[in-house]
Structure formats: C-alpha cells, structure tokens
Amino acid sequence: MQDLIRDLFVKNLNNPYLNKLGDSALIDTGNQKVAYTTDSFVIDPIFFPGGDIGKLAVCGTVNDLSVCGARPRYLSCGMIVEEGFDYRDLEKITLSIKATCKKAGVNIVTGDFKVVEKGAVDKIFINTSGVGEVLERSKLSPGYIRPGDKIIISGTIGDHGAAVLLAREQLKFESRIFSDCAPVNDLVSSVMCADIKFMRDPTRGGLATTLNEVAIESGRNIYIEESRLPVKESVKELCEILGLDPLYMANEGKVMLVVSDRSASKILSRLKKHALGRNSRIIGEVVKQKDKKVYLKTKIGGTRILDMLRGEQFPRIC
Numbered sequence: 112m113q114d115l116i117r118d119l120f121v122k123n124l125n126n127p128y129l130n131k132l133g134d135s136a137l138i139d140t141g142n143q144k145v146a147y148t149t150d151s152f153v154i155d156p157i158f159f160p161g162g163d164i165g166k167l168a169v170c171g172t173v174n175d176l177s178v179c180g181a182r183p184r185y186l187s188c189g190m191i192v193e194e195g196f197d198y199r200d201l202e203k204i205t206l207s208i209k210a211t212c213k214k215a216g217v218n219i220v221t222g223d224f225k226v227v228e229k230g231a232v233d234k235i236f237i238n239t240s241g242v243g244e245v246l247e248r249s250k251l252s253p254g255y256i257r258p259g260d261k262i263i264i265s266g267t268i269g270d271h272g273a274a275v276l277l278a279r280e281q282l283k284f285e286s287r288i289f290s291d292c293a294p295v296n297d298l299v300s301s302v303m304c305a306d307i308k309f310m311r312d313p314t315r316g317g318l319a320t321t322l323n324e325v326a327i328e329s330g331r332n333i334y335i336e337e338s339r340l341p342v343k344e345s346v347k348e349l350c351e352i353l354g355l356d357p358l359y360m361a362n363e364g365k366v367m368l369v370v371s372d373r374s375a376s377k378i379l380s381r382l383k384k385h386a387l388g389r390n391s392r393i394i395g396e397v398v399k400q401k402d403k404k405v406y407l408k409t410k411i412g413g414t415r416i417l418d419m420l421r422g423e424q425f426p427r428i429c
Contacts, residue, residue, distance in 0.1 A: 135176050143244060147240070171429060177243075180251045187222055214294060257371075264313075298382070308369045319359050319418075337409050
C-alpha cells in the first residue's frame with residue numbers, strides 16, 4: 112500500500128501538501144492554519160461490539176485531525192449503499208453518526224448519498240472529510256524528535272482489531288471484546304503543549320507500523336519494552352490462540368505520542384486523568400542511532416527488530 116501511494120498517487124499528484132503524507136494536510140489560509148483530511152470506511156461487519164460503521168467514520172476523521180494538533184469543527188459525509196439495504200440499519204447508522212458528532216463537538220455540514228445495484232458494494236461504504244482549526248500551542252513534526260524523547264501510548268492496544276475479528280468470523284470466545292472506537296479530540300486538547308513533538312493514531316497496521324513510520328520520518332531508532340505494553344488479557348489470549356500480534360492490530364481510540372523527556376511524567380499524569388487515557392503508559396524512547404529501526408526489548412531480556420507490517424493481518428478493519 113505504501114509503495115502504491117508513493118509510486119502512483121504521490122508521483123502523479125505531487126504538491127507540498129500531499130507529499131508530507133500526514134494524517135491531515137495543514138493549510139495556511141492567511142489568517143489561520145487549518146487541517147483537512149478525508150477517509151473512506153468499508154469495514155466488515157458494519158456493526159461490531161463497541162461501534163458501527165457510522166461511529167467509526169466520525170471517529171476516524173476526528174482523530175486524524177486531532178493528532179495533527181487541530182480542533183475538529185466541520186465534517187462531510189458521503190454514503191454509497193447497495194439496492195435493498197435495510198432502512199432500519201441506515202437509520203441506526205445515521206443516529207450513531209449524530210451521537211458521535213455530538214460527543215466530539217462537530218457537525219456534518221455537507222453530504223452525499225448514492226444507491227448502486229445490489230452487489231456493486233457490500234451493504235454500505237462511507238466517506239468522511241473533516242476540517243479543523245490548528246491549535247496555536249501545537250507544533251508537531253517528526254523533525255522535532257530528538258534522542259531521549261519518550262514514547263507514550265494512551266491505552267490498551269489491539270482492542271478494535273480483536274473485536275472486529277471476533278464479530279466477522281463469529282468466533283466463540285469466553286471473553287467479550289469491545290472496540291476502543293472513540294473520538295480522541297478532548298483527550299488530545301487536554302494535554303496539548305509545546306513538549307509534545309509528534310502524535311499519530313495507530314489504526315491500520317497497529318502500533319508497530321506507526322512506530323516504524325515515526326522512525327523513518329524522524330531518521331531515528333526507537334526502543335520499546337514489551338513489559339510496558341498495555342494489552343487486555345482477553346486480547347492477549349485471542350492473539351495467542353490465533354497466532355496474531357496485538358502490536359500489529361488496529362486501534363480506533365488511541366493516540367501514540369512522542370514527548371520530551373523532561374515533560375513525559377507530567378503529560379502521562381494528565382492523560383491518566385482523562386477517561387480515555389487511564390491506561391496510558393510510557394513504553395519506550397527515541398535513541399541517537401539513525402538506521403530508522405524499531406527495536407522491542409522482550410520480557411525475557413532479548414531484543415528483536417519490530418518490522419513494518421507487510422500486508423494486512425486481515426482486511427476491511429476500518
């Protein structure tokens with residue numbers, strides 16, 4: 112996917128905004144800097160423990176704006192449904208969008224709705240775009256990352272991927288797992304300060320892929336400790352049974368932060384005061400080596416390279 116984006120889309124559509132490949136494009140309008148992002152949602156199944164495609168569409172766009180240091184304000188919503196799609200399901204999804212927008216403090220200000228022949232899409236696909244106001248106190252870039260900076264994750268990892276997998280395959284599992292799908296804009300605004308160097312929401316490819324992206328973009332190595340990773344026991348058990356790694360599983364309500372060493376404890380304390388950040392942890396740090404790798408210190412004392420995920424563990428996760 113990264114090769115396709117770089118070699119086809121960026122190559123032919125290149126411009127200073129697109130080429131940065133951030134979660135959102137930062138655009139200077141003269142009087143104010145705004146963030147703009149778009150995403151399409153094709154998740155299967157469309158209803159899952161902890162959410163649905165409507166809630167996911169709003170959270171995904173709100174979160175992409177938030178981790179770029181912006182206050183989400185306005186969203187668009189485009190839906191494509193197949194002929195015969197159940198009106199009751201469409202209404203349920205719309206009401207979920209309404210509730211999530213209210214929680215995130217955003218409005219759907221424009222939209223589009225199309226119906227195609229049965230089978231031309233799988234039930235319903237949703238595209239959302241969003242505009243946000245970049246906060247004055249935010250100054251985020253991989254270029255600001257330095258050796259000694261700490262890596263923080265705002266909560267348990269792999270919840271969304273595990274919940275969707277169980278719902279899709281209808282697996283019988285003793286513990287019920289819920290997606291972490293949630294808007295993180297309030298969490299981000301509660302901790303935003305100059306000592307936060309960079310943020311990203313670890314969605315497709317999970318935390319491991321996100322950390323690799325940060326290592327490549329910053330030109331630095333990252334070391335994380337397995338013993339510090341917050342993983343729910345139910346998610347851990349599921350991964351052990353199926354041979355999956357929670358580090359590569361999608362999250363939809365978490366934030367990965369790179370922060371200065373001097374303020375790491377203070378920022379962690381603020382995160383823990385928020386309902387979405389109670390399980391926040393410092394999981395590692397940036398080091399001075401420059402081979403752009405992520406290393407995992409295992410619980411038994413060894414060290415291994417945590418590589419970029421090649422392909423998806425399973426598709427249509429968002």
